[in-house]
Amino acid sequence: MLDPVSRVRRFNRAVTSAVGALDSSFLGRGRPLGAARVLNAIGHGRSDVAEIRDYLGLDSGLMSRLLRSLEDEGLVETEAHQDDARRRVARLTRTGRREFAAYEALSNTQAEGLLAQHSQREALLAAMDLIASALTRERVALEEMDPRSEQARYCLGEYYAELGRRFKQGFDVSLSRDPDAKDMRRPRGCFIVAMSDTLPIGCVGLKGTDHGYAEIKRLWVAPAARGLRLGRRLMDAAERAARELGITLLRLDTNSALPEAAQLYRSMGWREIPRFNDDPYPDLFFEKRL
Amino acid sequence: MLDPVSRVRRFNRAVTSAVGALDSSFLGRGRPLGAARVLNAIGHGRSDVAEIRDYLGLDSGLMSRLLRSLEDEGLVETEAHQDDARRRVARLTRTGRREFAAYEALSNTQAEGLLAQHSQREALLAAMDLIASALTRERVALEEMDPRSEQARYCLGEYYAELGRRFKQGFDVSLSRDPDAKDMRRPRGCFIVAMSDTLPIGCVGLKGTDHGYAEIKRLWVAPAARGLRLGRRLMDAAERAARELGITLLRLDTNSALPEAAQLYRSMGWREIPRFNDDPYPDLFFEKRL
DNA sequence: AACGATACCTGACTAAAGTCAGACATCATG
DNA sequence: CATGATGTCTGACTTTAGTCAGGTATCGTT
Numbered sequence: 001m002l003d004p005v006s007r008v009r010r011f012n013r014a015v016t017s018a019v020g021a022l023d024s025s026f027l028g029r030g031r032p033l034g035a036a037r038v039l040n041a042i043g044h045g046r047s048d049v050a051e052i053r054d055y056l057g058l059d060s061g062l063m064s065r066l067l068r069s070l071e072d073e074g075l076v077e078t079e080a081h082q083d084d085a086r087r088r089v090a091r092l093t094r095t096g097r098r099e100f101a102a103y104e105a106l107s108n109t110q111a112e113g114l115l116a117q118h119s120q121r122e123a124l125l126a127a128m129d130l131i132a133s134a135l136t137r138e139r140v141a142l143e144e145m146d147p148r149s150e151q152a153r154y155c156l157g158e159y160y161a162e163l164g165r166r167f168k169q170g171f172d173v174s175l176s177r178d179p180d181a182k183d184m185r186r187p188r189g190c191f192i193v194a195m196s197d198t199l200p201i202g203c204v205g206l207k208g209t210d211h212g213y214a215e216i217k218r219l220w221v222a223p224a225a226r227g228l229r230l231g232r233r234l235m236d237a238a239e240r241a242a243r244e245l246g247i248t249l250l251r252l253d254t255n256s257a258l259p260e261a262a263q264l265y266r267s268m269g270w271r272e273i274p275r276f277n278d279d280p281y282p283d284l285f286f287e288k289r290l
Numbered sequence: 291m292l293d294p295v296s297r298v299r300r301f302n303r304a305v306t307s308a309v310g311a312l313d314s315s316f317l318g319r320g321r322p323l324g325a326a327r328v329l330n331a332i333g334h335g336r337s338d339v340a341e342i343r344d345y346l347g348l349d350s351g352l353m354s355r356l357l358r359s360l361e362d363e364g365l366v367e368t369e370a371h372q373d374d375a376r377r378r379v380a381r382l383t384r385t386g387r388r389e390f391a392a393y394e395a396l397s398n399t400q401a402e403g404l405l406a407q408h409s410q411r412e413a414l415l416a417a418m419d420l421i422a423s424a425l426t427r428e429r430v431a432l433e434e435m436d437p438r439s440e441q442a443r444y445c446l447g448e449y450y451a452e453l454g455r456r457f458k459q460g461f462d463v464s465l466s467r468d469p470d471a472k473d474m475r476r477p478r479g480c481f482i483v484a485m486s487d488t489l490p491i492g493c494v495g496l497k498g499t500d501h502g503y504a505e506i507k508r509l510w511v512a513p514a515a516r517g518l519r520l521g522r523r524l525m526d527a528a529e530r531a532a533r534e535l536g537i538t539l540l541r542l543d544t545n546s547a548l549p550e551a552a553q554l555y556r557s558m559g560w561r562e563i564p565r566f567n568d569d570p571y572p573d574l575f576f577e578k579r580l
Numbered sequence: 581a582a583c584g585a586t587a588c589c590t591g592a593c594t595a596a597a598g599t600c601a602g603a604c605a606t607c608a609t610g
Numbered sequence: 611c612a613t614g615a616t617g618t619c620t621g622a623c624t625t626t627a628g629t630c631a632g633g634t635a636t637c638g639t640t
Binding site: 115131198 | 516
Binding site for chain 3: 322323324348349351352370374375376377
């Protein structure tokens with residue numbers, strides 16, 4: 001009853017029946033689940049037939065038939081791929097978009113219903129983020145992105161907010177040496193975002209300088225994704241990118257109010273060095289030779 | 291990407307694929323899912339055929355056939371119900387128990403695997419409890435139990451631990467007027483536990499006295515179940531039980547370190563009264579006439 | 581131009597799930 | 611003990627999902 005495994009299994013049971021309920025609400029639109037799934041995959045922007053097949057784990061014969069049935073319903077159109085006439089791309093027709101919107105409405109209603117009956121929304125959402133991150137752990141994709149992209153800006157915003165909470169004196173970006181975006185773009189550096197499904201859950205910046213080293217900046221992992229060794233993965237990716245760019249020396253600064261960060265750096269072979277800049281926030285400085 | 295509904299839906303996607311993975315591991319035992327589900331329902335103590343059918347949402351014809359196939363495999367035996375020969379009860383044979391244990395092992399392994407890959411087990415489990423409670427909210431059953439039962443003792447233990455965390459001076463049961471179990475049993479009083487699936491998630495005690503009133507004691511709601519208005523349901527149930535027992539006046543004591551409790555009492559028509567006992571912990575006293 | 585690889589499609593099949601009407605025994609009730 | 615209700619079972623059926631072996635058109639490469 002109270003041991004960890006029972007608790008996980010209680011969660012499984014609860015969630016299985018909730019998932020089943022959503023599936024049956026989908027069936028209410030008079031279309032088998034397989035076809036509904038394909039329609040939704042297309043609606044969510046997956047156009048390549050092979051991509052959809054792969055995503056949904058379907059046999060190519062089955063996929064072909066489901067696509068055909070959606071075409072017969074007038075919901076989907078397919079055409080040959082521009083660069084490769086063997087491949088096919090699918091897109092929704094006007095009717096298809098309407099039908100897709102109806103499925104979206106069902107999903108949204110279900111999600112809203114779940115949230116509405118709970119007076120502690122934020123706690124519930126945080127729990128969902130945590131579990132979704134844990135379940136999709138091996139599917140977290142580290143992607144290089146522009147530091148000005150929506151995803152990167154979201155991560156940075158969360159990062160600054162967390163520093164504000166954890167530093168006694170708060171945190172004001174404008175007082176810190178906010179790295180210029182172009183220093184975190186190739187070929188001077190790069191910016192890496194960890195994406196879990198559609199949600200950014202971590203980031204790290206590699207910032208080029210003109211002083212014979214590059215800096216690691218803005219390492220952040222969403223609270224929901226902590227404990228999954230994502231910080232390590234991000235640092236590894238940043239180091240790999242640095243090597244690719246021919247960088248041989250890395251430095252970073254951090255603050256002793258973030259002990260888990262310093263702990264991570266030490267465990268990954270960084271060594272502490274004296275202060276190398278005059279930023280008011282950091283009080284710990286590290287270096288690593290590649 | 292970041293709005294609440296998207297977060298819920300990301301959670302849904304993550305959990306759908308995890309559930310699918312468990313289902314396919316079940317298929318690995320060479321039996322269709324339907325039959326496996328019936329076998330597991332029986333293994334978990336559901337013996338009445340109609341009960342299983344209802345629980346799994348099966349058509350009676352389908353149910354009958356699945357049961358037959360399990361019988362043919364030698365995993366299950368059925369016989370007529372003692373009191374009503376129309377009804378049938380199913381139970382596992384020796385082989386059936388072995389097979390059921392194999393499914394249990396699969397489920398446990400999956401649960402352990404999930405926990406193992408996460409370094410913050412307790413946070414993950416708390417998140418699972420929270421979500422399972424939210425999803426099964428309408429299925430929370432308030433059950434009268436003996437205050438010495440395993441479930442009741444678990445609730446009380448959690449309750450004392452929480453008081454210890456929330457009172458500045460800590461909490462020591464032996465210093466408090468720990469109610470005698472027989473005062474919280476009919477006909478003097480009762481003890482009600484809120485069960486979500488197999489997990490106790492809240493409790494309340496109604497304690498009879500010889501002073502012309504009864505007391506509400508030990509109102510507790512598991513952190514994972516807060517925000518679901520369970521405290522209110524428990525209080526309602528306790529008042530109902532009091533009315534049944536012919537009690538016309540209720541009293542309770544609480545502490546101002548638990549502001550949400552005082553808030554609940556006030557909103558349910560309790561009024562503050564002067565101290566009516568010498569327990570060292572409470573500093574707020576309430577009364578309600580039924 | 582010829583080759584194997586690839587992307588998708590079709591036909592033929594099976595397994596699983598689910599539906600429905602009716603049969604049968606048993607029960608509660610007057 | 612007749613009657614209608616209940617719980618289970620059987621037979622006949624449909625739908626959905628999934629598999630597999632070719633088949634066709636196209637691609638990249640030599």
